[in-house]
Amino acid sequence: MPKEYVYKTAKNFDWMQYGEDVSVQKKIANAFVKRFDMFRKQGRGLYIYSDTKGSGKTMLACCIVNEVLKEFDIPVKFISMPEYIELVKDKSEGAKAKIKSVLEAVLLIVDDIGATTEDKEWISNAIFRLVNRRHENLLPTIYTSNVPIEKLKTDDRIVSRIYEDSVPVIMPEVSIRRKKADKYRSEFLRQILEEKEPAASGQALPDSDK
Template sequence: MVRPYGQGRDRCLLVTYDVPGYGETQPFMMPCGSESPYADDPSRRISRSMMPEGYMQKTGKDFDWSLYGEDTEPQKKIVNAFVTRYAEFERSGRGLYIFSKVKGSGKTFLACILANEIAARRPFSLKFITLPDLIELVKSRDELDRQTLDGLYACRLLIMDDIGAHDGGQAWINEAIFRLIDYRYRERRPVIFTSNCDTSHLDCNERIADRIEAMTVPLRMPEVRVRKQIAARESGEFLRSVMG
């Protein structure tokens, strides 16, 4: 259950979760303010984002579109617009839905690069979460986990990685996912989603798919596995650096 509490600058949310097998959590306050306390230090904001460490220092120059071996101009135009005109995306509450059927096609890598580029230009808080980790946070009664969950609501930009990677038949999981997505939809706080399917094939309830469609621009990635190529190139660069 999510209930508004307070008014004006003191406004926040009281959040309670009823988790089957765990019982109802105690109500806890979720701050609505989302400015980062480390506004002048992008690297520190990124380090606190829960983003995979290997992606934290990556920028646009690290993403090699030529690895796909096909025309990627439409994708690059969307990506460039998202970074250079992010203020307009945020005003409309619109993020990206990055998807392809092939695993290892660079979806998560690209999502993290976009977040890094935006964080470098704007004093925004950002968070990264996978669907399995989100489910564990919702189940947890640990106070630190609750604070982490709060941050997913409050941050200015959120990456939700691998959306649809859960049992869509479990109602409580769908409800927890919907609450987070619906809150960010209503508050116009953009989300970058990654997924192995388009929204019409998401293994979740219709409300979640409808919200995602309403709050994102779809970005279909080429059906090419580039993860191994990237790993091989980085390994080669590392070896050259240590061997002179």
């Protein structure tokens, strides 16, 4: 899991940021946590989608998994699709062991499933192997994606399995990453513009060259 999300839980995920009705998305996310036993029994996962980058898809997936971990002592894994493709390319024993742990994790996050642009048969086979293993063994998977399920540029066999196994969570097309960056930048600017004394260790530039 990316370091920034390791300790993130439901209380860090701010649904108010979106400025629109997100009650359905919130309900599905909460249901996944509260009724994880049922999702697990059915091998049902989530497909968290928005076209917009920075809408909180990866963060939501991680918060959900961290909440599940509070209640269930299960092996979970996080892998991004480009990382998985790299692992498949890598023929070392270490890579094989990692792939095995991804295929078999009781709960798995597959981040950015739509991110692979290369249309190669071996890549599509690798994705199929992953999706199918999860499907056959009824292992819940949380996918995040910038592409709607039916528009995934892969094999139909992959799309139909993901479709069958996932509850879609359609995130608002709002970039919280952008909103936050704008806010921090304006706060930073305000701070440096309001600063009257030169910083302790540095020297202020002269006001004008006399």
